Amino acid sequence: MRKFLKSLALIAAAFACFGMQTLASSVTETETFTNTYSSYQEAVPIPDFYRGKMRLSGEAIGCGSFQNPRDLFVDDNGYLYICDTGNDRIVILDDQYTLVSVIEELVYETTGETTTLSRPNGLFVNGDQIIVADTESERILYCDRDGKIVKEVLRPDHSQFSGDTLFLPTKVLVDQQGNLYAQCEGFYQGLVMFDENGEFLSFFGSESVFASVEVQLQYFWQQIMSQEQKDQTSRYVPTEIKTMTIDRNGYIYTIAQQHSTLGVKNEIDNIRKLNTKGKDILVNKMPEAAYAAFKSAATSLNMVDIVVDEQGFITIVDSSAGKVMYFDKEMNLLAMFGSIGYDLNEYQLPVAVDCFESDLYVLDQTTNTVSVLQRTEFGETVCNAVSAYHDGNFADTIGPWNDVIGQSANYEFAYSYLGNAYLSQGEYEKARDCFALGRDSRGYNEAYKHLRTEGVRDILLYVVPAAAAVIVAVVIVCVVIKKRKSR
Amino acid sequence: MNKWKYVPYVAFHPIEGFDEMRYKKGGSFLVSVVLYLLFVFSIIAQQKYCGQQFLFADDTQVSIQKTLLSTLLLIVSAVFANWGFSVLLEGKARVKDIWILLNYSLVPYTVFSFLYVLISNIATQEEGTLLSVLLWIGIGWSGFLLLRALMAYQEFSFGGAIGSVLLTVIGVVIILFLLVLLISLFQKIFATASVIFYEISFRLK
Incomplete structure (x- = not known):
């Protein structure tokens, strides 16, 4: 029984230490708790x-x-x-x-x-x-x-x-x-x-x-x-x-x-x-x-x-x-x-x-x-990037948003905004990747639409002439065979 | 006929398929379990492997165990509810039969949801409405199969099958309610027992 209680006390002590440690780390990291909400349903x-x-x-x-x-x-x-x-x-x-x-x-x-x-x-x-x-x-x-x-x-x-x-x-x-x-x-x-x-x-x-x-x-x-x-x-x-x-x-x-x-x-x-x-x-x-x-x-x-x-x-x-x-x-x-x-x-x-x-x-x-x-400096970077984006200087925002992501990798809006900036520059693949990280399904859809259109256009460039060539070849072969038969 | 061949056969020929499956004892428990697992995977695939443009919810919270347990609970309670009411309605099916027919009739839904997941990877949100039609076709087809299977196994009329489905839904609700009651009862018993245990252990010290 003693042993059992001892181990119980040990577990409790471990929990207490763990709790104190997390408390201490949260105090030293930032002075205030600033948060935003992500699509992972949490602060x-x-x-x-x-x-x-x-x-x-x-x-x-x-x-x-x-x-x-x-x-x-x-x-x-x-x-x-x-x-x-x-x-x-x-x-x-x-x-x-x-x-x-x-x-x-x-x-x-x-x-x-x-x-x-x-x-x-x-x-x-x-x-x-x-x-x-x-x-x-x-x-x-x-x-x-x-x-x-x-x-x-x-x-x-x-x-x-x-x-x-x-x-x-x-x-x-x-x-x-x-x-x-x-x-x-x-x-x-x-x-x-x-x-x-x-x-x-x-x-x-x-x-x-x-x-x-x-x-x-x-x-x-x-x-x-x-x-x-x-x-x-x-x-x-x-x-x-x-x-x-x-x-x-x-x-x-x-x-x-x-x-x-x-x-x-x-x-x-x-x-x-x-x-x-x-x-x-x-x-x-x-x-x-x-x-x-x-x-x-x-x-x-x-x-x-x-x-x-x-x-x-x-x-x-x-x-x-x-x-x-x-x-x-x-x-x-x-x-x-x-x-x-x-x-x-x-x-x-x-x-x-x-x-x-x-x-x-x-x-x-x-x-x-x-x-x-x-x-703060972080806030300043974000706000400048956001207002540059809304003023229509999409290309100028790519640098600042990458800065923001460097400072806070979990900041989803940054990915979303960066994706939109890439989208406006026609860099659809980069945009798609950003939207995927920012879990912005609306933005992802836009980027994906462009990529798909491009992909289909590229394929059609070869498929249509190839199909035309095949059809012409088949027709010619058919005609030749028919002529030979009728001879 | 091979027991696996009944799966497509009943899906495409539900009118004679279920009758034949019943009289020739073609429904296999093993096959039904495999079909159930496929159904669970189709649900998980819908939450996890759709194109990113169709993933609106949090896909990190998808859990195989949770999906497995919750669907199993639903299906098993539906099986017992249907069986319970079939006794009152003079149905002829056994518990095992009901489990089998339920899982066999889920097949179209499973197939269409896998199709949905596949196509969602190359579709855009604007085409999403068309895409969701696929799921509805699956649901409708599965529903029809279920009714037809109940008619064959339980020897119900069409109206009787619909009635038994409605009664089953009510039965499931009752069963789940009782389960919740039971769980809370066990929790209380366990809490009491643990309090007594601690009380005694502190006194022994």
């Missing part, structure tokens, strides 16, 4: 894509601690605007992260009256104008950096906002024409759209109701119900939009609230890219198997903010697992990093994200800080 570790550079807190900046900040914005000059919701103020930093001003008290330009913000939830900067969603005062304010109010947008004169319906703007943005879009709390008709003078225009980009079994059943019953019964049934309405952003081409990206009914729709299906008609035009070219793997991982995510940078890279933050997801414009998940914690690369409750050049800014509502993330 694949890759070199760091972004790394935390510094963390800005209110005390360090010199304006006193932030309190539950909800939104941040970085303008074209790198100035940082933080919507400090709990303190009812807006903090502005310059590109060196030094304090420029704090807007606490606002003055109407026309009348000279003063006013304060009350729980502002979102802000947007358009040139010199700061647009603030002053949520609990039920208004949207246009002001400048000194706090001078230029324009005020109040509850629109529309039947949807009649009676006791509150107008609670939480997120705002302004498009290139100067139209204002606001997302209001508890409002499912989409974004509320105002023209540049603050006049109500329409509702924009409402979600559609997902036709789940439940919804269809209710539709069936409503066909045979009386009007009184109909009035008593609950209505299925589209889900609310959580957050939105606008890219340099004027497309508005929105993320909608998760559907509660049956959970049929996945969190990533809630990301939309809307054109001016409010139609979803998001392209998703992630290889099927990798997409499936990511999708199953994304069920537990809660995507809270989205930003699209100059080159079209899409960044999304998730508040439930502290993840930052970095997509290219075709929704290939280039990298996913971050987690819950107190490290420089970890967050407690990320609520907002914005970018300037290649830096990312993540606002953490619990620790009341802004994390500044810097792209």
